[in-house]
Amino acid sequence: MSTQLQQPSAVERQLYTAQVLRSIFLSEQTKHLKLAVEDLDEFHFTPGQFVSIKQPKPDGKEHTRAYSIASAPRTNATFDLCLNRVDSGFLSNWLCDLEEGATVKFHGPHGLFTLREPHKDAVFIATGTGIAPIRGMLHWLFERQERNRDHQYWLVFGTRYEHSLYYRDEFEQIVRDNPNFHYVPTLSRGGDRWAGCRGYVQDHVREIVAGRSDMQAYICGLHQMVDANRKLLKEVLGWDRKRIVFERYD
Numbered sequence: 229m230s231t232q233l234q235q236p237s238a239v240e241r242q243l244y245t246a247q248v249l250r251s252i253f254l255s256e257q258t259k260h261l262k263l264a265v266e267d268l269d270e271f272h273f274t275p276g277q278f279v280s281i282k283q284p285k286p287d288g289k290e291h292t293r294a295y296s297i298a299s300a301p302r303t304n305a306t307f308d309l310c311l312n313r314v315d316s317g318f319l320s321n322w323l324c325d326l327e328e329g330a331t332v333k334f335h336g337p338h339g340l341f342t343l344r345e346p347h348k349d350a351v352f353i354a355t356g357t358g359i360a361p362i363r364g365m366l367h368w369l370f371e372r373q374e375r376n377r378d379h380q381y382w383l384v385f386g387t388r389y390e391h392s393l394y395y396r397d398e399f400e401q402i403v404r405d406n407p408n409f410h411y412v413p414t415l416s417r418g419g420d421r422w423a424g425c426r427g428y429v430q431d432h433v434r435e436i437v438a439g440r441s442d443m444q445a446y447i448c449g450l451h452q453m454v455d456a457n458r459k460l461l462k463e464v465l466g467w468d469r470k471r472i473v474f475e476r477y478d
């Protein structure tokens with residue numbers, strides 16, 4: 229599914245309005261929003277893409293920020309976002325404070341952080357809200373067996389604490405339904421009772437891809453984590469850059 233999107237110029241971009249249907253806490257700092265685009269029967273996008281949300285500040289200056297679509301395409305005009313409050317950040321806090329029923333303006337979908345064809349065994353690597361586009365990709369992949377059969381998929385998801393393993397139930401359900409999906413939650417500050425992986429995601433990625441020269445990697449999150457994983461795969465393990473697809477949030 230390599231998408232060659234034409235990015236229209238700012239003047240040509242169609243601006244949509246979407247209403248917040250649900251706003252749910254995933255953790256103290258993180259919200260899950262479900263939105264419905266007005267005046268559309270279906271909102272078309274490729275799993276992993278983002279929308280650009282526009283909102284003026286009280287001084288009138290317009291701010292635009294990118295947010296990954298956290299769901300797979302549906303047969304209606306709804307989509308999800310997974311949002312983290314950034315200290316002193318304007319748009320992230322504005323979005324996290326929205327009440328159900330409020331509206332946002334956006335253009336999109338945009339972006340090339342999408343599944344590559346032909347599909348290969350793949351490792352998905354995310355920290356924090358970097359899980360957003362990967363949640364959309366994984367739901368799409370595992371919605372139909374013909375999309376994922378014959379391949380193995382790993383999700384290495386890193387966060388500090390167990391309570392911020394966003395969408396854990398959903399990923400555990402995919403594991404139960406699909407022997408070819410492997411969920412590797414990784415905590416950097418796990419408590420004594422945490423029996424799973426600890427430390428940096430790249431340490432576990434290294435084990436998963438050891439000896440493999442035919443896999444794809446999808447990486448999303450803040451630049452430090454993305455760069456550390458790209459360095460491991462490219463410089464240490466000698467992967468071709470085409471096998472590494474990534475999105476940096478900062």
Ligand SMILES: Cc1cc2nc3c(=O)[nH]c(=O)nc-3n(C[C@H](O)[C@H](O)[C@H](O)COP(=O)(O)OP(=O)(O)OC[C@H]3O[C@@H](n4cnc5c(N)ncnc54)[C@H](O)[C@@H]3O)c2cc1C
Pocket residue numbers: 278293294295296297309310311312313314315316317318319320321339357360361450475476477478
């Ligand atoms: C393609 C793309 C997709 C994105 N998808 C998501 C998403 O799904 N969910 C999500 O929560 N965010 C996502 N982001 C980040 C988002 O676009 C904003 O950068 C973020 O919400 C901060 O915006 P702000 O207006 O609140 O803060 P700003 O006013 O822009 O920044 C305030 C301060 O925080 C720093 N900062 C900027 N971004 C971040 C960040 N992400 N984390 C920590 N510090 C930061 C800045 O350097 C600045 O010092 C995405 C970014 C990109 C480029």
